[in-house]
Amino acid sequence: MVWNDLKAHADELAQRHLADLFVDDPQRFARLHRKAGPLLLDLSKQRLNGDTLSRLFSLADARELKAWITRLFAGEEVNGTEGRAAMHWALRAPTGSGLAPTEVEALVHGELERMARIVEQLHSGQWRGYTGEPITDVVNIGVGGSDLGPLMVCRALEDFAEPAANGLNVHFVSSMDGSQVAHLLRALRPQTTLFIISSKSFTTVDTLYNADTARTWLQRALGDDEAVIRCHFLAVSSAVEKVTEWGIEERNCLRLWDWVGGRYSLWSAIGLPVAIRVGMARFRELLAGAHFMDRHFLEAPWEDNIPVLMALVGVWNTNFLDIHGHAILPYDGRLKYLPSYLEQLEMESNGKSVTRDGEPVSEKTCPILWGDVGPNAQHAFYQLLHQGTEPVTCDFIAPARRYHEDVHSEGAGELVRQHELALANCLAQSRLLALGEAALPSDEQVPFYKRYRGNQPSTTLMMDELAPYSLGALLAAYEHKVFTQAVIWSINPFDQWGVEMGKKIATSTLQAIREGDDGGMDVSTSGLLTFIRNS
């Protein structure tokens, strides 16, 4: 009923260009933007009106969103296929918040304390390598959620690097082919390098092969004394037994729990590289920003609820306007890895075609996400956004200010000008995408090849500044957006069985490569194996 209502409403609105919607309602921005803490969400460049939002709120009610949010925060088994709760929100709940059960709170804060001690030892130079030298380089080995979150945040918060971490470099290795690890090891000294093996399951071959290569590199230089592993390896995992079998002592293993999904694990000890880079106090500010958003998601009415609005507008675009491409466009080079992070968060969570009850879904689910730093993407794929044949929705993301007094002093003037330039481009691009030729100064006739049809919807998400607190709030907003969409689509956002199957098939293919037996393979795979063998 609500769904059909929305369909009919979409048919009506489809007749209207975004430029007309702006003419119809001069108060459009006032009506369609919301603020929460450090964030501003502008939906006025979406192809919708106030009426659309009311209908979408009815859809949220019909799909029992409120009850699902309550279940999520009650620690109920919302991940049915794995029989687990999803309590990433408990990782950022401060002590005494009353949000997480006492025993969960104790586990989380106990682990944060252990993290803090490690960070302190590294910053003070107390943590020494096998030969007694202080550590200068930390290498995080992990993949997916055990890589993308800490990598993205380390880069995003590079202006906040902890002075006590002076000279301590943080590196990331993820790809299984060995190219990253080989390149990095050529530049590092074994005596002063510490590896963090970050794997929730401690079974991911990508990570374990990279870890083996690192161990061999260390042992070749320093010998295979047990103390080499003790001084040069930490692990972050929920599988402590597997970690100790590999050779890392329990005291050097930080824990997470099966109720934390890999792509939601940044807030746990998986965030250790972030804490090493920006210090524990800043890491806690990141958690505080995310906690702010948890409360907001729990308490704000739908019409003011940032993650719910982001989610419902996404549903509107996917299911009612038939738009299946979604570009993530940060206008700040420090957010370079945000698109990859959100690709995993959204597509690994909601790239599903079966409902929670095992029925095929009847409507489309997650769109295809991609993105890049906006100003660079302008010179890469914006041509398609402006004049291609595909409708695409975009998220423009930018901090309102940068390079204010204490962050930079020397050269601040030039950098302020560069930030203004980036902001001008961000606003200009979203305006042109929305309005098309109506955004241009004159109404002169333009030749066909210069025409801008516009009507490409976008959301602009602004932060006051890119800082730990605002970044925490932004990322948690996306997490809850994903959960809300999963509720609307009746799918489980916390499993990833499609990925698991690929891992199994790769294992048997590896055997075929190593043992030369490709029996039972399809002709394409056999042909490629033959080429590999003969090369």
Ligand SMILES: O=P(O)(O)OC[C@H]1O[C@](O)(CO)[C@@H](O)[C@@H]1O
């Ligand atoms: O931390 P782990 O267990 O090594 O898993 C790494 C990644 O692999 C996946 O299971 C599948 O890509 C992700 O969900 C996860 O973040």
